Amino acid sequence: MxxxxxxxxxxxxxxxxxxxxxxxxxxxxxxxxxxxxxxxxxxxxxxxxxxEYRNPVVFITGNDKGNSHFYDSARVYFEEKNYDVINGKYSIEEIITWMNSNASENPYGEIHIVNNNNPFKAMNLETVVNGGKVTTEALQKAIDQGRLPLLKSNVITNDTKIIFHTNELASNSDLVNTLKSAFITEDKIPQVVASPYYNVFGGEFSNHYLAQPYYVFYPTANSPGKVDLSKEIAKKYPEEKDIAWYDALNNERERYVGEPYTVQYSIPVNLELDYHNSDNEIPHFVMQEEIMDFIAGEENLMKEVQKTNIPVEKFRWTYIVKNNQLIITGKASALCVLKPLVKPYGELEHVKPDPNNKRLYAMK
Incomplete structure (x- = not known):
């Protein structure tokens, strides 16, 4: 190119x-x-x-589980575009190492990283091999400790785009900036591109499209029912008039172009307090409300819950005491209604996910 x-x-x-x-x-x-x-x-x-830039390279950073075909569909999509597809790289460390080992006199203009992430958890991508999953804190720590290799300056230019095909990554500006730091060379600063929307590969009507997410939560195993949930999500998003929420919550796939449908997530939270050297007695709880009141009174525990952007009452809380440690576990279920982005005029079809379109992607 x-x-x-x-x-x-x-x-x-x-x-x-x-x-x-x-x-x-x-x-x-x-x-x-x-x-x-x-x-x-x-x-x-x-x-x-x-x-003279090299052919774009695509890193498929995971494997499909269950009924998911995200990674397989993404692989087919980019192979049909004649991009160089690289499998088996599951960490930032491996991606940088591969690019350094395969450097040539021509830099990359586009580097694509495909990752099917849960927006409420860490990315489904390791910082270093067998290391922790990518979060802002974990990745910055790896950078500060020098555990990541430095990208060679001849691999990229200042105009190189590193494009992440993930879910809602652009909404986490701190993480995007930290990812950018991981790919800086001694004298080059690439551009990191991500979307605030969902990335969907292998749809029935498009091989790749974007979708707007809408969320409603409930404590796992304690769903109030689709009728109440549809009322709650309608109240949460009053500006969205085009979605029949009850129908969308009961729909698991896009049956016609642009039809809203629902995917489900489980969001766990693990909280621990060590009482080994504490004069305080380990508390015991009878009801959910007691656990929630306790969490609200512990600043560090409450901060961990707030990182999920999910209200504390939307989790089902349990606890155990082990070796003078209080371990509190919360589980929330998220129903995510996805509304595929379609063209507002002409024939009904999905909006093309163009990374150069600033309405669809953010660039750092």
């Missing part, structure tokens, strides 16, 4: 020099030689400003 990057200021400066030299009252021979010399310099500038 070739992309012409013209150094406009330098080129215009040289053109002005040519004009100045050709306007001098020297001999025609001197003028001619000077013109030829400046034209040669101009050609050299233009030649250096032309970057």
């Amino acid at each position: 070739k992309q012409n990057i013209l150094k406009v200021g330098t080129v215009m400066g040289l053109l002005l020099l040519i004009g100045v030299f050709t306007s001098c009252n020297d001999t025609k021979k001197e003028n001619k030689n000077q013109e030829l010399g400046n034209i040669a310099k101009l050609d050299e500038v233009i030649e250096k400003s032309v970057v």
Whole structure:
């Protein structure tokens, strides 16, 4: 792939020099030689400003489980675009190491990273091999400790786009900025591109499309029922008038282009307090409300719950005491209604997920 990057200021400066030299009252021979010399310099500038990029590379960072076909469908989608697809790289460390090992005289213009993540948990991607999952804190710690390899400067340019095909990543600006830090070289800073929408691969009507998510939560195993949940989600999103919420909550797939449907997530929270060197007695609880009141009174525990952006009452809480440790576990279920993005005019079809479209993707 070739992309012409013209150094406009330098080129215009040289053109002005040519004009100045050709306007001098020297001999025609001197003028001619000077013109030829400046034209040669101009050609050299233009030649250096032309970057020949490598074919885009795509990292498939996971494997499908159960009935999911996310990764297989993404693999087929990018193979049909004749991109170079790389499998078996499940960490930031492995991705950077692979790019360094396969560096050439031509940098990458596009690097795609496909990851099917739960928006309420860490990314389904490791920081380092067999390390913790990618969160802002975990990735920054790996960077600070020097556990990630430094990307070679000839692998990318400042115009290289690292495009993440994940769910709602752009909504987490801190994580996007930290991911960008992981791919900075000694003298190059690439652009990181992500979408605030859901990425769906292998749909019935499109191989790849984006969808707007809407959420309603309830304590796992204690659903109030679809009727009450449809009323709750309608109240939560009063500006959305086009979705029949009850029908959407009962629909598991897109049966026609643009039809809203629902996917389900489980969101666990684990909270621990060590009473080994504490003068306080380990509390015992009888009811859910007692556990929630206790969490609300412990600042560090409450912060962990707030990281999920889910109200504490939407979890089903249990606890155990083990070796002078109080271990509290919360489980929430999320029903996510996905509304595929479709064109507002013309034939009914999905909006093309173009990473250059600023309405669909954010760039850092």
